Amino acid sequence: MRLAFILSEIGSGLRRNLSMVVSVILVTFVSLTFVGAAGMLQLQINQMKGYWYDKVQVAIFLCGDGSTAAGCATGTATPEQQENLRTLLESPAVAQYINDFQFESKDDAYKHFKEQFSNSPIVDSVTPDQLPASFRINMKDPEKYQIISETFSSQPGVETVIDQRQVLERLFSVMNAASLVAVIIAGVMIVCAILLIATTIRLSAFSRRRETGIMRLVGASKTVIQLPFILEGVIAAVIGAALASGTLWAVAHFFLGEYMSKQYPDTAFISPAQTLILAPALLGLGATLAGISSLLTLRRYLRV
Amino acid sequence: MIRFENVTKVYDQKARPALDSVNLEIDRGEFAFLVGASGSGKSTFLRLVLKEDRATSGAVYVAGQNVANISSWRVPRLRRGIGVVFQDFRLLPQKNVFANVAFAMQVIGKSRSIIRDTVPEVLKTVGLEGKEHRMPHELSGGEQQRVAIARAVVNRPGILLADEPTGNLDPTTSMGIMGVLDKINQNGTTVVMATHDDDIVNEMRKRVVELRNGIVIRDEARALYTSMMPVVGQSRRFKDASGRPDGSAADPGDGPVSSQPGEEL
Numbered sequence: 001m002r003l004a005f006i007l008s009e010i011g012s013g014l015r016r017n018l019s020m021v022v023s024v025i026l027v028t029f030v031s032l033t034f035v036g037a038a039g040m041l042q043l044q045i046n047q048m049k050g051y052w053y054d055k056v057q058v059a060i061f062l063c064g065d066g067s068t069a070a071g072c073a074t075g076t077a078t079p080e081q082q083e084n085l086r087t088l089l090e091s092p093a094v095a096q097y098i099n100d101f102q103f104e105s106k107d108d109a110y111k112h113f114k115e116q117f118s119n120s121p122i123v124d125s126v127t128p129d130q131l132p133a134s135f136r137i138n139m140k141d142p143e144k145y146q147i148i149s150e151t152f153s154s155q156p157g158v159e160t161v162i163d164q165r166q167v168l169e170r171l172f173s174v175m176n177a178a179s180l181v182a183v184i185i186a187g188v189m190i191v192c193a194i195l196l197i198a199t200t201i202r203l204s205a206f207s208r209r210r211e212t213g214i215m216r217l218v219g220a221s222k223t224v225i226q227l228p229f230i231l232e233g234v235i236a237a238v239i240g241a242a243l244a245s246g247t248l249w250a251v252a253h254f255f256l257g258e259y260m261s262k263q264y265p266d267t268a269f270i271s272p273a274q275t276l277i278l279a280p281a282l283l284g285l286g287a288t289l290a291g292i293s294s295l296l297t298l299r300r301y302l303r304v
Numbered sequence: 305m306i307r308f309e310n311v312t313k314v315y316d317q318k319a320r321p322a323l324d325s326v327n328l329e330i331d332r333g334e335f336a337f338l339v340g341a342s343g344s345g346k347s348t349f350l351r352l353v354l355k356e357d358r359a360t361s362g363a364v365y366v367a368g369q370n371v372a373n374i375s376s377w378r379v380p381r382l383r384r385g386i387g388v389v390f391q392d393f394r395l396l397p398q399k400n401v402f403a404n405v406a407f408a409m410q411v412i413g414k415s416r417s418i419i420r421d422t423v424p425e426v427l428k429t430v431g432l433e434g435k436e437h438r439m440p441h442e443l444s445g446g447e448q449q450r451v452a453i454a455r456a457v458v459n460r461p462g463i464l465l466a467d468e469p470t471g472n473l474d475p476t477t478s479m480g481i482m483g484v485l486d487k488i489n490q491n492g493t494t495v496v497m498a499t500h501d502d503d504i505v506n507e508m509r510k511r512v513v514e515l516r517n518g519i520v521i522r523d524e525a526r527a528l529y530t531s532m533m534p535v536v537g538q539s540r541r542f543k544d545a546s547g548r549p550d551g552s553a554a555d556p557g558d559g560p561v562s563s564q565p566g567e568e569l
């Protein structure tokens with residue numbers, strides 16, 4: 001009975017304040033979309049880092065079938081060439097710059113590739129043979145990349161030596177800056193959302209002061225009096241958060257999945273499903289914002 | 305049922321107190337008028353009983369319990385034991401008669417079937433049978449006040465407080481309302497009514513407590529609006545500190561406020 005009563009109070013409150021409720025929905029929608037965009041950029045950075053990025057800095061790619069580099073005159077790197085490279089890596093001259101290194105076989109490379117590009121059509125057209133084996137090196141000081149490069153570039157069986165960081169670092173710093181901007185905008189919008197929710201609750205409490213006054217007098221509990229107002233704000237904010245989650249999903253599905261992945265087939269993009277891990281966070285954040293701001297407002301404007 | 309011990313209420317430090325060292329006891333089942341000019345402290349008295357305001361000093365007891373010791377989350381329980389009626393009715397304009405009365409039961413979680421049984425019964429008590437589906441604006445002032453009374457007593461409170469309930473009504477209608485209040489009092493509810501309507505007080509011949517500038521200047525049983533005895537108020541107040549008209553012993557069993565204690569929730 002009391003639940004039915006609270007629900008009907010919420011319904012009439014939402015209807016009575018429709019334009020305010022719509023603006024709460026829109027403001028939380030926009031602010032949480034910015035929060036979600038920052039989250040999505042971080043997910044995308046992670047996706048692009050792939051398996052090795054956080055573990056190593058330098059990759060020595062060995063010759064494959066179609067390699068045309070100077071050191072690849074003999075075709076695919078032989079086991080002896082591999083052994084020589086390993087010995088060289090372990091020699092004191094080189095080892096002093098290295099924490100450790102790992103060998104990635106063609107099969108390992110294929111496995112990691114499949115993980116990283118699981119959302120791209122390219123994954124179906126690649127076979128382990130097309131991917132080069134490599135040594136992945138974790139440097140003591142990534143700045144000493146030149147030394148490794150000079151030592152190994154001319155070794156037989158080596159196609160190329162790559163400083164991974166150099167390739168992606170700049171892009172990542174742009175993306176990180178973009179997430180920071182998104183977070184700042186989100187912060188401003190969240191302040192707007194909190195103020196707007198507070199105003200809405202205040203108006204709602206004012207327009208229903210007759211009812212709440214009578215409820216107080218006949219001994220309705222604080223919960224019964226306040227809960228409809230709090231839930232009104234929470235419901236509006238949760239709708240906004242759901243819209244934001246839907247927008248992020250749509251961006252991942254249509255923009256990244258359909259457009260960007262065709263434009264940049266060699267880049268790994270996040271999948272729409274991955275954006276859904278942001279949804280609970282956004283819904284929780286929206287509900288919390290509304291709950292806290294309405295609690296604070298009611299303490300001042302709704303005597304119990 | 306209601307006991308004021310040396311109660312003083314100061315709203316504004318610069319002004320005189322709204323209530324000044326009031327000592328008063330109203331027994332279970334009693335009917336008492338609170339009379340006095342506007343601003344004499346009648347509404348303040350009623351607000352203190354409801355714990356709408358806290359006394360500046362002294363103690364207010366309702367059903368044996370000092371209201372200062374009731375924690376805020378238990379105040380609703382105190383108020384369920386007290387019905388209140390005002391001069392301005394305070395009905396919800398978009399709800400019909402039945403829904404206005406039912407509202408008081410819904411918000412404390414009474415079941416639909418209990419509401420369906422109880423509301424018509426109470427409407428009958430206040431003389432509004434057959435008007436369940438009228439909207440407030442389709443009722444006369446007297447009928448609106450009857451709805452408000454029905455709402456105040458539908459949860460069977462042990463106490464009914466009425467703050468100038470006839471203030472907006474003509475004399476004949478007012479007498480009708482008094483009949484309803486008297487009937488509710490006959491059923492065992494303690495009634496305290498603030499008024500400055502001398503005709504009504506003179507007609508009813510109930511206990512009269514007169515306030516002037518926050519001070520109880522008279523407290524007489526079966527009295528008139530104006531005292532027959534000059535200056536008797538002041539002298540009585542000092543003779544009988546409890547403020548009781550006849551000086552009889554206090555209500556021995558200060559039980560729960562509700563006249564039907566088992567009915568809570």
Ligand SMILES: Nc1ncnc2c1ncn2[C@@H]1O[C@H](COP(=O)(O)OP(=O)(O)O)[C@@H](O)[C@H]1O
Pocket residue numbers: 315316321322340341342343344345346347348349
């Ligand atoms: N909320 C309040 N704030 C300040 N002063 C008040 C308040 N309520 C009542 N008063 C003052 O207390 C005195 C008693 O008021 P009240 O109890 O309303 O008297 P009555 O109901 O007998 O007309 C008056 O002087 C009034 O101005």
Ligand SMILES: [Mg+2]
Pocket residue numbers: 343346347348467
């Ligand atoms: Mg008054």
